[in-house]
Amino acid sequence: MIATLVVVAAALLMVRLGFWQLERRHEKEALLAHYAANVATSPAALVALWPVHESDLFRRVSAHCLTVVGWQAEAGRNRAGGSGWRHIASCSTGAEGPGFVVDMGISQSSASPGWKGGDVRGRLIWAPTGQPLVARLISAPVAPTPMIVSETAAPGLQPTADPDPASIPNNHLSYAVQWFLFAGIALVIYAIALWQRARKKA
Template identity: 25%
Template sequence: MPEPRPDYRFARRPWWILSHLFAAGMVVLMVNLGFWQLRRLDERRTHNALIESRQDLPPAPLGELLPAGPASSPEEVAEVAYRMVVLRGRYALDEQVLVRNRTSEGLPGYWVVTPLVLDDGTAVAVNRGWVPFASTDPEGPWPQYDPPAASVTVTGMVQEPQVRAGGLVGGPVDAPEGRLWTLSRVDVGRLAQQVAQPMWPLYVNLASQEPAQGELPQPVPPPDLSEGPHLGYAGQWFVFAGLTVIVYPLLLRRVARHRGREAVEA
């Protein structure tokens, strides 16, 4: 007995039309997500190239990079982000803070941020590195992490200050007034409220220091210059889109054959 002809009349019913539209919409969505991940990959590569080009330049005094000093604009700071700089001055121990919820190799802890008072009387927030969560009381001061009291020379990487993203629901908020021992992020503007000296609108991730500090804090590693998972995610979305294009027609054909056999039997 020959195989009955497939019956596709079911595919014109309203529910199935919605199913076709849904499948087509999912294919369009997945293809767009794939191209979005490729755009993210291009952005990541461009950003990595920018970081590499800047951090490979020789360290320079901060005043040469930002002649306006503490009055520098956010745009001017962005132009020198990731540049290596050399700072000379004395740490203001009484104004040291911890930045909460920072990890190192999966372990929870803090960043130790200490204002460095330069020879001209201005101050730069220096992220001296990470300390483990269990090793310190969040209410300072913390004499076990005190840097040298004498003048120091710090080499580090310029970073733009961290601010709370607008509209972030449920994100941590620091008290707007009073002396804070810990901060949610390296918010230089908030730190400046409790520092006596004029502060530069940036912070510096310490890379090395003379005289050197102890084993703790551990300096924060340089930025991750990997390409991330974007290429893999793009490939997954394209594969999902291709499978939908192949599998959905096969599903329709299977249902049509089943309907055709039912019609012959009837």
């Protein structure tokens, strides 16, 4: 009796997770549609959008990097599809507003470029966190940082590939199907186990 309750409860939980993934699928579709609309939205100053929200991503924004206070190199691709190091500058803005980061382009070297700052314009996305998957699973998520992918590369660099909302996967339907399958398989296996036990008793 207890085993039956445990199996049924587990199956119901997996079915609930499946329906939750279907809900997330519709939410993701709406968000991706909003991102696509943002691509055609008029440019805005980054400071006017602060604090940046998920709904602001993929807008074309502008900002002034008063001083570069640090560089970070991450794997990336240029507009031609070639791979390399994307160079991300941490910028201070003085009295203009909060600091921000900007992807200034791609090169084959991880060495920091000589760009010292200036006006930047490009698409707004979240900066890479650098947090490993295992760390994300066992610790609190790192707060996202807004990043401008500059449409004009720094001297000596190639422009980074333009952020595209269409490249964001929406896998929630497949996740939902998986949860429903897990629930069905669990019930079938348990039913077979009960049938075999009944045969042995007979």
